[in-house]
Structure formats: C-alpha cells, structure tokens
Amino acid sequence: MQSAQVPLPPHIANLTDLEAHAVVTSAKAKLGSSVVVLGHHYQQDDVIAHADFTGDSLKLARIARDSTAENIIFCGVHFMAEAADMLTGGKRFVSLPDLGAGCDMADMAEVRDVQDSWNDALKAGAQDIIPVTYINSSAALKAFVGKNGGIICTSSNAKAVIQWALENGSHVFFFPDQHLGRNVAKGMGLDVSSDMLLWDPKKPLGGNDKATLLAKKIWLWKGHCPVHALFSVHQVKKIREAAPETTIIVHPECAMEIVDISDMWGSTDFIIKTIEAAAAGSKWAVGTEKRLVERLAKQHPDKTITSLNPFTCLCSTMNRISLHNLAWVLEGLAERGERYNQISVDQVTAQNSNLALGRMFDLS
Ligand code: SF4
Structure with a gap:
C-alpha cells in the first residue's frame, strides 16, 4: 500500500488551471531532456496535455525501460511507477504525482x-x-x-x-x-x-x-x-434495442457474460486502434474507463462514441493525478532540485520482479 499524499503547498494549490498549465510548461522547458512525463490513457485531459508519451501499461513500461531521462514523472497508478523504477534498475528518479493513486484491483x-x-x-x-x-x-x-x-x-x-x-x-x-x-x-x-x-x-x-x-x-x-465491474449485460441489451447499428466493444476486465455478448473485445490498445480504423459515421458503445472513452469521442468527431454505461465509470485512483499535482512535482524539480513522491522498490524485489517482466518482454 502506498503512503498518504501530503497537501500541496499554497503557491501551487492556489494556482488557477491556466497558471498551473504555465508552471508545467515552463518547468518542462527548463528541465529539457532530463525529464519525461508519461501519461496513461485513463488520465485527465489536463494531465495528458503535458505527457511526452501516452499509452497503456505495456507501452509505458517499455518507454520507461528505454528512456534515458534522469527523471520519469509517471502519471498513472502506483504499480506502474513501481514497474518503471524496477525496469530502470533504480537508476532514475521515478515520481508518482499523487501517492494516493493506487489500483483497487x-x-x-x-x-x-x-x-x-x-x-x-x-x-x-x-x-x-x-x-x-x-x-x-x-x-x-x-x-x-x-x-x-x-x-x-x-x-x-x-x-x-x-x-x-x-x-x-x-x-x-x-x-x-x-x-x-x-x-x-x-x-x-x-x-x-x-x-x-x-x-x-x-x-x-x-x-x-x-x-x-x-x-x-x-x-x-x-x-x-471495480471500474469495469460497472458494466452489465443489461446495458448491452438496452443499446442493442435502442441503436442496433452500434458496435459494442469492451475490455477483458469486464465480466465474461458481457464479453460474450459484445461484438468485439480486447485490450485498451486494441480498442483505440479499432475505433481509429473504423469508418466515419460508425457508432460505438465502449466498455472501458470513462476518460479514455471521452477522449476517443473528442478525437473522432466523425464517429459516435459513447460509454456502454451512461453513468460514470471513472477510475477514481487514476483521477487523483491532477494538473496541480503534476505542476508541484515538476516545479520542485525545476526550481529547487527537490524530488517529491519518489517511488522506489528495494533491490531484491526488483531483481525477482524483473525476472518475470523479462520473460514477458521476451514473448511480446
Ligand atoms: S481502472 Fe483503475 S482500479 Fe481498474 S485496474 Fe485500472 S487502475 Fe486498477
């Protein structure tokens, strides 16, 4: 379990969103290639706007492993930052901008x-x-x-x-x-x-x-x-009745009963690529995290993209990483060389984990 997040200092907490964006932009410019900001697909748009790379956990793990940046700011959840630290041999500063960003699963x-x-x-x-x-x-x-x-x-x-x-x-x-x-x-x-x-x-x-x-x-x-548990067979049936021309695509973290009656299922990457390649005018109901579905809808205005669940399916822990948390971590690093929220895994744990991670990378 991760530690509690300290409150942000007033000079960051009191910034407007516009000011916080400016702080992040200026800190990143000052830090140059010594910093890389990674953003998982489920992050808020205000955070994704500053990510050097976006992706799912596999893509971001690879980028972290291959990065030469001294500082990796991981906008995702705790296990992802741990993986980044282990894959870089503990030789980089890996920060999670809000320590409360865990994963209930x-x-x-x-x-x-x-x-x-x-x-x-x-x-x-x-x-x-x-x-x-x-x-x-x-x-x-x-x-x-x-x-x-x-x-x-x-x-x-x-x-x-x-x-x-x-x-x-x-x-x-x-x-x-x-x-x-x-x-x-x-x-x-x-x-x-x-x-x-x-x-x-x-x-x-x-x-x-x-x-x-x-x-x-x-x-x-x-x-x-718990986020993917909010999708149901009932929602699939309702969409089939109301708009049968809609293609239903879901993530495999959904229950089997939903996957079985959906039109398509696959990883986050599969969902993104499938919708990107779909014809203009096509309709999609997507069974995965809300931020990603909303971003896909914005990126593809020629298609109708909605959540399979009309109510919220937000990952509340991913959502903890805010623009202001990102500004806090980057401003401290750029202005005072201070390192906040370091995620560091002990050497024995990292060595054993890397055995399992290495077997995965050998396969994929
Ligand atoms: S959506 Fe959130 S709770 Fe669910 S697996 Fe991903 S990080 Fe964990």
Whole structure:
C-alpha cells in the first residue's frame, strides 16, 4: 500500500488551471531532456496535455525501460511507477504525482495471501504451478511470481503469456483479475467449467476440493477491477434495442457474460486502434474507463462514441493525478532540485520482479 499524499503547498494549490498549465510548461522547458512525463490513457485531459508519451501499461513500461531521462514523472497508478523504477534498475528518479493513486484491483492480491494460497496448493499435492500476474499488481507480487518461475502479462499480451505458461506447467495460477484470465483462456478454447476454477483467498484451497484443484489447468484469483465491474449485460441489451447499428466493444476486465455478448473485445490498445480504423459515421458503445472513452469521442468527431454505461465509470485512483499535482512535482524539480513522491522498490524485489517482466518482454 502506498503512503498518504501530503497537501500541496499554497503557491501551487492556489494556482488557477491556466497558471498551473504555465508552471508545467515552463518547468518542462527548463528541465529539457532530463525529464519525461508519461501519461496513461485513463488520465485527465489536463494531465495528458503535458505527457511526452501516452499509452497503456505495456507501452509505458517499455518507454520507461528505454528512456534515458534522469527523471520519469509517471502519471498513472502506483504499480506502474513501481514497474518503471524496477525496469530502470533504480537508476532514475521515478515520481508518482499523487501517492494516493493506487489500483483497487492490485490491492486485491496481497502477497502474503498469495504465499499462503501457494503453500496450501503445494500441500494438496499440486505440482508444476506457473504463477502469472497481470501487470496491475504490486511489486511484491511480481517478485513472488518471478521467484517462482512465472511471468507478467498485460491485457495486450495475455493470450501469448497464458499459452507460454500452459506449455511450461500443469497449472496456471492467474492473479489478480479473474475476468482477464477467464476471458482470455476461454478465447483460447479452454472450457470455463472443466478447465478453470475460481480461487477465493478467504477459503481453504480457495474454496475448492483437492481433486478439483488437481484437475483444473487455470486457477483464477478472485480479484476484479471495480471500474469495469460497472458494466452489465443489461446495458448491452438496452443499446442493442435502442441503436442496433452500434458496435459494442469492451475490455477483458469486464465480466465474461458481457464479453460474450459484445461484438468485439480486447485490450485498451486494441480498442483505440479499432475505433481509429473504423469508418466515419460508425457508432460505438465502449466498455472501458470513462476518460479514455471521452477522449476517443473528442478525437473522432466523425464517429459516435459513447460509454456502454451512461453513468460514470471513472477510475477514481487514476483521477487523483491532477494538473496541480503534476505542476508541484515538476516545479520542485525545476526550481529547487527537490524530488517529491519518489517511488522506489528495494533491490531484491526488483531483481525477482524483473525476472518475470523479462520473460514477458521476451514473448511480446
Ligand atoms: S481502472 Fe481498474 S485496474 Fe485500472 S487502475 Fe483503475 S482500479 Fe486498477
């Protein structure tokens, strides 16, 4: 869990938005190539306006890894900044402009619960378990996975990663998002009933008996994204009734029942590229985070792009990174050489995590 964010000092907190934009622009100009600002697709427009690179977690992890900038300002959530620090060997200053920007899904797989579950599975006689964690997980869980011969995935490469894990072991223990694991494994031809089980960390053996455990190939940790949980089958049906010409496209963090009846599903990158390539005049209902859907609608005024959920589906933790937080971090760095909100992962954790991250980069 991350620490609490300190209140912003008055000389930053009292700026108007216009003034805050000017502070960011001037600080970036002064810092030049010594700083790079990375912005995840779910960030606010005022923050994205200053990002040198935008992308999903895989793209931003690659950019962080390959960057030569001394300072990486990561406008995303905590696990992404941790990954940037680990991938740069702790040799760069990585800052998360608001320390409260965590990920509720990542918090659903505490490494001590994972370790207890792992021990239970071994005691039950399971062998050749390959742990796989979605990149939306703590550095501690990534390190556990790396140490135990496993691998990281993102929503873009989950199919190749699960395939690799199936080829290398008898069971794939998938953390923390049950939906991504289930949707992708089902898309690969595995059967939800006969090949997969749900692992509830609050119950002995995840709520399964020994025979079931040993028989199933894919063990899905009971975690989910609270933002993507706000989409429903009912919303899909309503859009089909009201505007049947609309194409429904959703992210695999949505529940299987929604993915199954949507027209298309895939990673954030897939959603963006599909809509970019779509014909003018086409209509889209998108099942993913609100900021991204709103930005797509602005970028493609020739298409009708709405959220599958007419009410808010905002990631409140991503939303914590404000223009003013960004101004605070950059102004401190540019004017006084002060470093705020550094995200730093200890060396052993980073080494083990990098084993799992390296296996992922080798595959994708
Ligand atoms: S959208 Fe969901 S998975 Fe992504 S950062 Fe927010 S809580 Fe985590």
